[in-house]
Amino acid sequence: MESFNKRNVALVLSFAFIGFLVWSTVEFQHYFSKILLVFQNLVQKDEGLAILIFIGLSAVMTMISSFIRVLPIPIALILWGSAPTMLYILAGWLLGDTLSYIVGYYAGNPIVKKFFSFEKLDYYREKIPPRAQFKLILFFVTALPAEIPNYVLGAIRYDFAKYFIATFFSELIYVYLSVRTGQALVQQNFVIFAIAVALLVALFSYSFHLFNIYLEEKK
Numbered sequence: 456m457e458s459f460n461k462r463n464v465a466l467v468l469s470f471a472f473i474g475f476l477v478w479s480t481v482e483f484q485h486y487f488s489k490i491l492l493v494f495q496n497l498v499q500k501d502e503g504l505a506i507l508i509f510i511g512l513s514a515v516m517t518m519i520s521s522f523i524r525v526l527p528i529p530i531a532l533i534l535w536g537s538a539p540t541m542l543y544i545l546a547g548w549l550l551g552d553t554l555s556y557i558v559g560y561y562a563g564n565p566i567v568k569k570f571f572s573f574e575k576l577d578y579y580r581e582k583i584p585p586r587a588q589f590k591l592i593l594f595f596v597t598a599l600p601a602e603i604p605n606y607v608l609g610a611i612r613y614d615f616a617k618y619f620i621a622t623f624f625s626e627l628i629y630v631y632l633s634v635r636t637g638q639a640l641v642q643q644n645f646v647i648f649a650i651a652v653a654l655l656v657a658l659f660s661y662s663f664h665l666f667n668i669y670l671e672e673k674k
Contacts, residue, residue: 487529494530505534506543513547518555521600524548528637536633545630552605552622559609579607582670589617591669597625598663628658 497505511529524547531540559576583595592613596604600616608618616656632655640649 491530494534498534510543510547510550513544514551514554517548517601518553518558519566520602520606524551524601525633525637526647528633532637532641533635537638540616540637541630541634544634545626548601548626548630549619549623551599552626553619555602555605556609556615556618559606560612562606562610576603576607576610579603580610583607583611583613585611585613588622589611591623591666592617593621594662594666594669597628598659598666601626629655632658 494505497508508609509527512527513524516526527541528544531543572667580597581597583591587595592604592608595608596618605622632651635646636651636655639645639651
């Protein structure tokens with residue numbers, strides 16, 4: 456599992472570095488302006504619908520990959536500011552988390568199996584007991600990309616209330632740090648951007664370390 460953590464830390468750093476470089480290019484700014492204009496027009500026509508679309512988009516991205524779900528954040532920051540963005544992102548991520556849990560819950564259903572593959576999650580399904588202590592679940596949902604614990608905890612049918620509370624606290628921290636990172640990206644403030652990314656990596660790595668220790672203690 457240590458190699459898994461190193462691989463994901465490397466991915467976070469790579470995405471962050473490439474994202475900052477791409478954001479700084481004139482060509483990307485041109486395309487970004489076009490996408491932003493679409494959302495701005497939608498907000499002017501029906502802001503409520505624009506918010507729902509944004510939350511839905513964030514939810515779908517959460518179900519696919521934690522690494523792509525941060526992509527809409529700069530658009531939201533420009534449209535609504537930091538506080539509303541945090542609220543909408545949190546709502547979207549939690550919705551995606553919950554839907555992923557539900558999909559995992561019905562992992563044995565033949566229809567679900569046609570659209571989702573769960574083979575890569577077998578390792579954690581064997582490690583996490585259905586009645587695992589809350590502390591272990593909190594480390595689990597904080598240490599790994601969201602799409603993994605969501606499907607795993609649904610598949611083992613872990614208590615939903617405990618799962619949601621742990622996920623809420625974990626996502627709350629990641630939402631705050633991700634929005635701060637997005638702000639630095641929009642402002643092209645490399646220092647703040649680097650600090651925010653470093654905090655994200657530190658939280659991810661330390662949680663993974665605690666998760667491994669707790670797993671070893673419970674063997």
